[in-house]
Amino acid sequence: xxxxxxxxxxxxxxxxxxxxxxxxxxxxxxxxxxxxxxxxxxxxxxxxxxxxxxxxxxxxxxxxxxxxxxxxxxxxxxxxxxxxxxxxxxxxxxxxxxxxxxxxxxxxxxx
Amino acid sequence: xxxxxxxxxxxxxxxxxxxxxxxxxxxxxxxxxxxxxxxxxxxxxxxxxxxxxxxxxxxxxxxxxxxxxxxxxxxxxxxxxxxxxxxxxxxxxxxxxxxxxxxxxxxxxxx
Numbered sequence: 256x257x258x259x260x261x262x263x264x265x266x267x268x269x270x271x272x273x274x275x276x277x278x279x280x281x282x283x284x285x286x287x288x289x290x291x292x293x294x295x296x297x298x299x300x301x302x303x304x305x306x307x308x309x310x311x312x313x314x315x316x317x318x319x320x321x322x323x324x325x326x327x328x329x330x331x332x333x334x335x336x337x338x339x340x341x342x343x344x345x346x347x348x349x350x351x352x353x354x355x356x357x358x359x360x361x362x363x364x365x366x
Numbered sequence: 367x368x369x370x371x372x373x374x375x376x377x378x379x380x381x382x383x384x385x386x387x388x389x390x391x392x393x394x395x396x397x398x399x400x401x402x403x404x405x406x407x408x409x410x411x412x413x414x415x416x417x418x419x420x421x422x423x424x425x426x427x428x429x430x431x432x433x434x435x436x437x438x439x440x441x442x443x444x445x446x447x448x449x450x451x452x453x454x455x456x457x458x459x460x461x462x463x464x465x466x467x468x469x470x471x472x473x474x475x476x477x
Contacts, residue, residue, distance in 0.1 A: 261431075261438050262445040281447045286419045286471040288447065308397045310469065312423070314443075320372075327372050332425075334373040334467075336392045336399065356445075358421065360397040360471035 268292045275299050287359040293347035301344040307359050309337040316353035319346045379403045379465050386410050398470040404458035412455040418470050420448040427464035430457045
């Protein structure tokens with residue numbers, strides 16, 4: 256039986272010149288583990304997920320994270336939870352790349 | 367409305383002299399975000415969760431992670447997924463403390 260093995264998240268980062276890059280590391284019905292990769296100046300605008308909690312964990316760089324009406328400065332190592340229904344977003348306000356681990360539970364419904 | 371704010375995981379680590387220390391950072395029905403804190407030599411023996419996926423993310427230190435029959439060396443920054451039903455465990459084989467972010471989805475049933 257094949258299982259996931261050790262993952263070095265940064266090896267899976269996919270940056271894109273036009274918008275935030277997204278990568279999926281693991282996905283089941285219960286859980287999605289992904290990466291959001293931001294070039295300087297890129298952002299993911301405020302949005303919400305009904306019935307899904309999201310965990311952001313900053314792996315590299317720094318940025319401003321939006322959580323409802325709050326703007327929170329975060330650096331590598333910091334973690335933020337956006338509970339279901341709470342609007343959240345990210346802006347790379349730094350001068351270097353921003354890499355964020357994004358975990359959603361349960362997994363988004365694919366249509 | 368009060369929401370979680372920026373979390374610096376290491377600030378919440380709880381080490382114990384007799385066994386692995388556990389801390390809960392966030393919990394809902396969908397998700398549990400916690401910390402497993404290991405002094406040198408401490409371990410969490412092989413166990414499995416029916417119907418729950420677990421993500422391990424090493425924050426500090428190094429150790430051996432067990433995934434079914436595999437023994438995987440992991441260091442800070444490395445990530446491992448134990449899908450539901452797959453036995454997993456942790457041994458701090460290093461000379462310093464091992465701090466691991468442990469995310470379970472859905473949350474364990476509390477009895």
